[in-house]
Amino acid sequence: MTLAGRTALVTGGSRGIGLAAVRALAAAGARVTFTGRDGAAVAAALEGQGSAAGTVEGRVCDVTDRAGMERLAGTGGGFDILINNAGIIGPIGRIAEVAVADWARNIEVNLIAAFHAAQLAIRGMLQKGGGVIVNLSSGAAHRPLEGWSAYCAGKAGLAMLTRQIHEEYGGQGIRVFGFAPGVVDTDMQGAIRASGINPVSRIPRENLRPADEPGRAIAWLCTPAAAGLAGQELDIRDPALRAAVGLEALP
Numbered sequence: 001m002t003l004a005g006r007t008a009l010v011t012g013g014s015r016g017i018g019l020a021a022v023r024a025l026a027a028a029g030a031r032v033t034f035t036g037r038d039g040a041a042v043a044a045a046l047e048g049q050g051s052a053a054g055t056v057e058g059r060v061c062d063v064t065d066r067a068g069m070e071r072l073a074g075t076g077g078g079f080d081i082l083i084n085n086a087g088i089i090g091p092i093g094r095i096a097e098v099a100v101a102d103w104a105r106n107i108e109v110n111l112i113a114a115f116h117a118a119q120l121a122i123r124g125m126l127q128k129g130g131g132v133i134v135n136l137s138s139g140a141a142h143r144p145l146e147g148w149s150a151y152c153a154g155k156a157g158l159a160m161l162t163r164q165i166h167e168e169y170g171g172q173g174i175r176v177f178g179f180a181p182g183v184v185d186t187d188m189q190g191a192i193r194a195s196g197i198n199p200v201s202r203i204p205r206e207n208l209r210p211a212d213e214p215g216r217a218i219a220w221l222c223t224p225a226a227a228g229l230a231g232q233e234l235d236i237r238d239p240a241l242r243a244a245v246g247l248e249a250l251p
């Protein structure tokens, strides 16, 4: 129970990697609050918590709703841990073809909302003397992929925000990580497969990894054992990281 006594906020915790992170954090002893936009999905995720149900809370809140996120951040004296997980892949399409509003919405969810959540969390963490922020990154943060201009630009911006948080607050007890979860079997990868536009969309579903792997890695990053890696962009495919988390080696 290495996270006993800690409180955590997971954005976009109703499905996929976020839900796996909620489970792993709760299993490690943290009290976890998660968000999602769809009330039915939030309720279903809560029902699936089993014995951890008493320590997990779900809130319907769009991560781009600053007022709603402020209300969340203010509950219970703020959070010790923030998992900036909520993200969207679309619009999928070449630059000349995508709608400007869809492109801007992607940046709003994947980058600007992550900034809002980080700002609110940091203010609370500074009062507590520290905390942990994990920003969900991607290989797309570091290389272009056909049809993903908004996603690549947003994740690249988020990777710089990770470094910026470390630069400004790493010396004040705030440990921040960028974490690329690999290619994971979630709804997002279903949408990517349906698009057929780039090599990622052609990865067979059976080659995708289960969400519980990044979920466990995220919980591990929140423990003091990961402190020496703070400020970095980490990738779950790194054999040393997998070994530290206790994940099996990749084939």
Ligand SMILES: NC(=O)c1ccc[n+]([C@@H]2O[C@H](COP(=O)([O-])OP(=O)(O)OC[C@H]3O[C@@H](n4cnc5c(N)ncnc54)[C@H](OP(=O)(O)O)[C@@H]3O)[C@@H](O)[C@H]2O)c1
Binding pocket: 011, 012, 013, 014, 015, 016, 017, 018, 035, 036, 037, 038, 041, 061, 062, 063, 064, 084, 085, 086, 087, 088, 109, 136, 137, 138, 139, 180, 181, 182, 183, 184, 185, 186, 187, 188, 189
């Ligand atoms: N799957 C992969 O292979 C992969 C690879 C690299 C990086 N990632 C990153 O990992 C994170 C999670 O991905 P995933 O594959 O688990 O995605 P997913 O299956 O599509 O789940 C996304 C989660 O975020 C929530 N969400 C989306 N927009 C939101 C908003 N505006 N406000 C609040 N919640 C919102 C969704 O719930 P609602 O829709 O109900 O709001 C859902 O709970 C993302 O940041 C993604 O970019 C994933």
